[in-house]
Amino acid sequence: MRVHLVNPSEVSFGTAVITPRWLYVLAAATPARFGDPRLVDETLEALDPLDIQAGDIVGIGIHTANALRGYEIGKIARDRGAHVVFGGIHATLYPNEAHDLGGAHAVVKGDGDVVWARVLADCSSGTPLPVYEGGRIEASEFLPARWDLVPRKSYMWASVQTVRGCPKHCSFCSVWRTDGQRPRQRASDVVIEEIVQLRRLGFRFIALADDNFYPVTLTDLHLAAQQNNATRLNELKAIRAERFELMARLSQLPADMIFFTQITMEAAEDPEFLDAMHKANIKGALVGVESVTPEGLKDVYKEFNASGADLVEQLRTFRRHGVYVLGSFIFGLPSDRPETFDATATVAAQAEVAFAQFVMLTPYPGTVDFNRWEKEMADSPIRIAGIPITRRWLIPPALRPKLYWAHPTMSAEEVRERTQSVWDTFYSLKYIWARSGFIKSMRARLAFVLISKIYRQMYADTGIATDSARVSRSAQWARWLAKPCQRLFAAPPMPHLKLPEPWAASTPVEQVSSVS
Numbered sequence: 374m375r376v377h378l379v380n381p382s383e384v385s386f387g388t389a390v391i392t393p394r395w396l397y398v399l400a401a402a403t404p405a406r407f408g409d410p411r412l413v414d415e416t417l418e419a420l421d422p423l424d425i426q427a428g429d430i431v432g433i434g435i436h437t438a439n440a441l442r443g444y445e446i447g448k449i450a451r452d453r454g455a456h457v458v459f460g461g462i463h464a465t466l467y468p469n470e471a472h473d474l475g476g477a478h479a480v481v482k483g484d485g486d487v488v489w490a491r492v493l494a495d496c497s498s499g500t501p502l503p504v505y506e507g508g509r510i511e512a513s514e515f516l517p518a519r520w521d522l523v524p525r526k527s528y529m530w531a532s533v534q535t536v537r538g539c540p541k542h543c544s545f546c547s548v549w550r551t552d553g554q555r556p557r558q559r560a561s562d563v564v565i566e567e568i569v570q571l572r573r574l575g576f577r578f579i580a581l582a583d584d585n586f587y588p589v590t591l592t593d594l595h596l597a598a599q600q601n602n603a604t605r606l607n608e609l610k611a612i613r614a615e616r617f618e619l620m621a622r623l624s625q626l627p628a629d630m631i632f633f634t635q636i637t638m639e640a641a642e643d644p645e646f647l648d649a650m651h652k653a654n655i656k657g658a659l660v661g662v663e664s665v666t667p668e669g670l671k672d673v674y675k676e677f678n679a680s681g682a683d684l685v686e687q688l689r690t691f692r693r694h695g696v697y698v699l700g701s702f703i704f705g706l707p708s709d710r711p712e713t714f715d716a717t718a719t720v721a722a723q724a725e726v727a728f729a730q731f732v733m734l735t736p737y738p739g740t741v742d743f744n745r746w747e748k749e750m751a752d753s754p755i756r757i758a759g760i761p762i763t764r765r766w767l768i769p770p771a772l773r774p775k776l777y778w779a780h781p782t783m784s785a786e787e788v789r790e791r792t793q794s795v796w797d798t799f800y801s802l803k804y805i806w807a808r809s810g811f812i813k814s815m816r817a818r819l820a821f822v823l824i825s826k827i828y829r830q831m832y833a834d835t836g837i838a839t840d841s842a843r844v845s846r847s848a849q850w851a852r853w854l855a856k857p858c859q860r861l862f863a864a865p866p867m868p869h870l871k872l873p874e875p876w877a878a879s880t881p882v883e884q885v886s887s888v889s
């Protein structure tokens with residue numbers, strides 16, 4: 374009997390950008406008596422059903438976008454006589470779907486780290502429960518990933534999570550509802566151990582797979598102080614101090630290491646934090662800009678973000694402190710107008726963001742937006758291929774619309790075309806080359822161009838992926854670009870790299886002292 378863990382994908386590129394962390398965490402949660410699990414990441418290559426034997430246990434992790442392929446795999450595995458278990462955010466939100474459509478024997482809701490061993494034991498004794506509540510475990514229970522199982526040459530970046538959960542409540546995001554608003558932050562020791570292991574293997578680029586790397590803002594601290602809420606203030610200070618501790622320790626790692634994370638724009642108001650990020654070699658961050666107008670920010674409950682000239686200034690602040698921004702923008706908000714697209718492109722250019730993504734507003738399950746949309750659609754259900762549009766992930770990919778919400782003034786096609794045009798301009802060779810001006814060496818500049826092109830190819834999903842011929846052409850392109858990219862990210866392994874000195878509680882973290 375063998376355990377297989379499968380990360381489903383409709384398209385395989387041969388090479389992938391970031392390791393799907395859950396595969397390596399669940400591998401760590403697999404007790405030794407089951408042997409090393411077989412890890413299949415379909416973004417690299419498709420599952421071979423013949424590898425699954427009767428009596429095996431197949432764990433499939435799904436998010437909304439790959440749920441349909443996950444269900445296909447579940448049915449194949451069940452037909453071959455395996456026990457089928459689903460997990461991941463989509464299975465957490467729709468456990469019945471995995472049973473009805475994916476051949477599931479069991480579904481794990483929430484975090485898999487602790488409950489997985491029990492699921493395996495039950496499956497091997499033939500008594501799996503339909504649903505397991507993995508819940509939201511404490512950060513001290515998060516398992517370090519089994520990086521000894523990673524095919525080093527297949528990924529450009531490895532992923533290490535340092536904090537789960539986000540205190541904000543953006544309307545389009547499910548994180549605060551599924552992972553919770555209380556930041557669950559891992560101790561720096563375990564994070565550093567994983568990163569050192571990865572550098573030993575030859576990974577020098579690490580994505581910090583966090584929902585929000587900046588869970589405590591200066592405003593939070595000042596509010597708690599103003600309210601004389603000592604307990605809250607101390608809690609917040611402790612979280613903040615731990616962040617600085619982690620960053621201080623990251624800065625002791627080999628200088629060639631580069632980290633990337635996701636962060637809210639408020640970090641721009643906190644120069645000490647940005648400087649600590651820079652010292653820690655956290656050179657890039659995805660910043661959720663969402664909209665360049667105050668009306669747009671209101672649409673998504675993100676009024677804590679800046680807009681207009683302040684926005685440009687805040688984004689530039691990151692760069693001044695040596696943190697390069699991947700700006701994330703949403704199009705199709707109710708308040709968007711044709712001129713919003715140009716205004717956004719202008720802000721992205723003026724703010725000197727290194728990379729940008731322009732996504733079309735899509736209601737994701739578990740979000741405030743989705744619930745509102747589902748209620749609205751209940752009165753006039755639209756079906757495609759017999760499937761209600763509110764279950765869009767079940768619609769065959771080629772038939773899926775690109776925009777789900779009727780915009781008050783623009784047609785879906787107009788929003789799509791204008792979005793695509795912003796992608797095309799931002800990632801035209803001319804603009805990429807101009808953006809790369811800050812890079813000194815020619816080799817690194819060419820790398821920037823290549824990475825920009827591959828990023829656009831993999832993530833500009835507005836219209837290029839409308840039929841299967843186009844999908845496969847697009848995948849072909851990305852595959853072609855990915856090979857040289859892979860070489861650029863590779864580093865000689867450092868098998869003898871030592872762990873930095875253990876962190877003493879008394880070690881001064883100068884930055885923290887300035888916060889009151």
Ligand code: B12
Nearest residue numbers: 393394395432433434436437460461481484485486547582
């Ligand atoms: C890092 C990250 C990325 C990275 C890297 C992705 C990668 N290759 O790993 C990047 C930036 C590329 C990315 C891109 C996108 N992402 Co993302 N991403 C994340 C993030 C912040 C962390 C993921 C992670 O590594 N977590 C750590 C692992 C250990 O946790 P986990 O995956 O949840 O797994 C645990 C449990 O779910 C469970 N589990 C998972 N699978 C299984 C399977 C079994 C069998 C079992 C038992 C248990 C189990 O056990 C695991 C351990 O506890 C999550 C948010 C989050 N908190 O998860 C969003 C998240 C997954 N992303 C999301 C989205 C929407 C996207 C994009 C579509 C964004 C966009 N518009 O382009 C793209 C899609 C890319 C794609 N096609 O996959 C959404 C998904 C929502 C949904 N309903 O599907 C999330 C939840 C964030 C959000 N805003 O709501 N993402």
Ligand code: SF4
Nearest residue numbers: 539541542543546584
């Ligand atoms: S979008 Fe970002 S800031 Fe908003 S709730 Fe989600 S993780 Fe937090």
